[in-house]
Amino acid sequence: MKKYILSFVFVSFVLFNLGCKKSPTEIDKPPIIITPPSLELSVDGVSCTEAWIKVKKLNDTTFLPISVKINEKEFFHGFLAATDTVLFVDSLAPSTTYTVKGIILDTLQTAKELKVTTLPTT
Incomplete structure (x- = not known):
């Protein structure tokens, strides 16, 4: 009987020791990288007296408050809600x-900055 009790204690001790050795592992989460908003400008089209400027937010x-200037003169001042929009510039x-x-x-x-050159008249 003493032999069974010692065997039971020994097996219990071994199982308890093996079960407690492992610490729970945490899931490695990637760090949260916050990138500031930015704008991208491109020419969507141009004619002799008109231009279409595509404004895209990244x-x-x-709602992103923006200002668009043409030759340092403010052309658009407001909020950009959509991912991108096209501004129509006339009287060029x-x-x-x-x-x-x-x-x-x-x-x-x-x-x-973006350079836009209007087309010549023919």
Whole structure:
């Protein structure tokens, strides 16, 4: 009987020891990287006196307050709600190069400038 009790204690001790040696592992979560919102400008079309400027927001899902300037004169001031939008610019002079700049108003971050040249008249 003593032999069975010692065997039971020994087996219980071994199983208990093996079961408690392993610590629970946590799932490795990737770090959360917060990237600030940014703008992307591109030319969607151009004619002699008109231009279509595509404004696209990156890394943002909310209303983004922006300002778009053409030759340092404010052309658009408001909120960009959709992922992208096209701004129609009219009353431009033919064969002229304009500088378009997009600014995020919260951070005053400027998107890269864009040069737009209108077509010549024939």
